[in-house]
Amino acid sequence: MVRAMPEPVSLRRMLGPSVILAGLAVGSGEFIIWPHLTVKHGFDLFWACSLGVTIQFMINMEIERYTLATGESAVTGFFRLSRVFGPLFLLCATVPWIWPGWATGAAELVTWETGWGDGAIVPIAIVGLVLCGVALSLGPVVYRTVEVVQMILVPTIFLVVSVLAFYVVEPQMILDLLAGAARIGYVPDGIEMPVLLGALAFAGAGGAVNLAQSNYIRDKGYGMGRWVGRITSPITGKTEEDSVVGAVFEGTDEDLKRWRVWWRRANGEHALSFFVLCLVSLVLFCLVAHALLGVQPDAPAKLDFVREQGDVLLDRFGGWARHVYLLCGILVLFSTEFALLDAVSRVAADTLKASFLAGSSRWTLTRTYFAMLWTLIGFGIIVLLFGFDQPLSLLILAASLNGGVMFLYSATLLWLNATTFKGPMRVHPLRLFALAGSCAFFGWFTCLTLLDKLGV
Numbered sequence: 001m002v003r004a005m006p007e008p009v010s011l012r013r014m015l016g017p018s019v020i021l022a023g024l025a026v027g028s029g030e031f032i033i034w035p036h037l038t039v040k041h042g043f044d045l046f047w048a049c050s051l052g053v054t055i056q057f058m059i060n061m062e063i064e065r066y067t068l069a070t071g072e073s074a075v076t077g078f079f080r081l082s083r084v085f086g087p088l089f090l091l092c093a094t095v096p097w098i099w100p101g102w103a104t105g106a107a108e109l110v111t112w113e114t115g116w117g118d119g120a121i122v123p124i125a126i127v128g129l130v131l132c133g134v135a136l137s138l139g140p141v142v143y144r145t146v147e148v149v150q151m152i153l154v155p156t157i158f159l160v161v162s163v164l165a166f167y168v169v170e171p172q173m174i175l176d177l178l179a180g181a182a183r184i185g186y187v188p189d190g191i192e193m194p195v196l197l198g199a200l201a202f203a204g205a206g207g208a209v210n211l212a213q214s215n216y217i218r219d220k221g222y223g224m225g226r227w228v229g230r231i232t233s234p235i236t237g238k239t240e241e242d243s244v245v246g247a248v249f250e251g252t253d254e255d256l257k258r259w260r261v262w263w264r265r266a267n268g269e270h271a272l273s274f275f276v277l278c279l280v281s282l283v284l285f286c287l288v289a290h291a292l293l294g295v296q297p298d299a300p301a302k303l304d305f306v307r308e309q310g311d312v313l314l315d316r317f318g319g320w321a322r323h324v325y326l327l328c329g330i331l332v333l334f335s336t337e338f339a340l341l342d343a344v345s346r347v348a349a350d351t352l353k354a355s356f357l358a359g360s361s362r363w364t365l366t367r368t369y370f371a372m373l374w375t376l377i378g379f380g381i382i383v384l385l386f387g388f389d390q391p392l393s394l395l396i397l398a399a400s401l402n403g404g405v406m407f408l409y410s411a412t413l414l415w416l417n418a419t420t421f422k423g424p425m426r427v428h429p430l431r432l433f434a435l436a437g438s439c440a441f442f443g444w445f446t447c448l449t450l451l452d453k454l455g456v
Contacts, residue, residue: 052203071246086355207402
């Protein structure tokens with residue numbers, strides 16, 4: 001199908017998709033994994049987290065490029081390269097994210113606040129998963145529901161952690177963090193490779209979740225995504241004609257002029273709403289963890305370090321500070337599970353519709369999305385009932401698996417965009433170099449992790 005490139009909208013009206021992705025990042029690496037690494041190793045690894053955010057910015061913009069120009073998601077583009085990517089990316093989109101570590105972590109924080117005990121963790125996590133599914137199912141337009149939640153959450157979290165950092169962080173700590181950021185390539189002794197790989201993947205949103213940026217900008221109406229329908233609630237929403245197949249524009253002078261404006265503003269929106277927010281949140285959370293707990297090489301591999309931060313706040317400022325911090329953590333983790341369920345269901349639904357269900361009129365994109373959503377929730381409940389309820393362990397497992405996924409789709413995205421875009425729309429050599437660097441970066445650490453687990 002050939003359609004005109006839509007007229008660009010203002011940068012202000014484009015805000016939203018990258019805030020969702022930044023909110024996902026805050027609840028994974030920024031609040032848990034990187035502060036935990038900071039408590040164990042100081043700022044020696046901060047170079048890796050800043051590099052990870054930069055690489056993810058470049059990856060995400062190449063994901064956006066394809067959707068801006070075609071209205072299709074990146075995973076649909078992958079399937080156009082080869083049919084083998086159907087089952088492959090279905091596994092990549094689901095397996096690393098079926099472990100409900102965020103809901104479990106939030107539930108554990110709830111028990112600290114209420115005193116209900118460890119026996120309440122699993123029931124609370126299950127209730128949280130079900131409530132996330134209900135909220136996503138009842139919002140008339142699913143994207144809009146997620147956007148509203150994250151546009152409220154992210155500023156609130158930044159306000160809380162910024163005020164906290166103002167009172168507890170000392171200038172010398174900032175200098176130590178900058179020194180750690182400059183020690184590129186240094187890996188302290190004693191760090192486990194799966195943990196490091198997971199931290200690199202979660203320096204930002206991480207893993208297959210980045211691919212959902214295609215879906216977010218499509219539902220927001222960026223570029224050629226304007227011509228593709230959105231996922232709507234089967235209960236409260238108005239049905240839209242959704243499809244994984246997009247449209248192309250003729251390439252007239254006017255089309256190309258509009259394309260350049262869209263591309264420039266999309267880069268600006270993602271730089272502001274994702275890159276800056278992720279980097280600043282990493283800085284703030286790591287500084288706060290260091291200021292409250294210092295360096296503890298034997299810090300336990302659980303969420304106890306979050307509880308210890310709350311206890312320090314209790315001693316310094318009183319009970320209200322501990323309550324605010326833990327309530328903030330509960331909101332971060334439950335809302336992250338909420339957004340993750342949406343993002344993973346979107347990527348999986350696109351993959352299924354582009355491959356196994358391509359010829360099915362019954363299984364629309366919307367119907368496939370909700371089937372995947374409740375399947376993920378059901379599997380998460382089974383995981384919890386079988387006793388896998390250690391949140392940090394579940395998060396590290398998900399994160400390390402996603403490091404390998406990022407290596408895979410960086411290579412595929414490089415292939416897709418290098419062969420798809422020619423002439424005035426060709427990918428700049430520096431961006432191709434960045435994608436190749438991402439392949440090398442995540443490929444290297446994935447290999448190190450495999451060798452470490454094999455005992456080589």
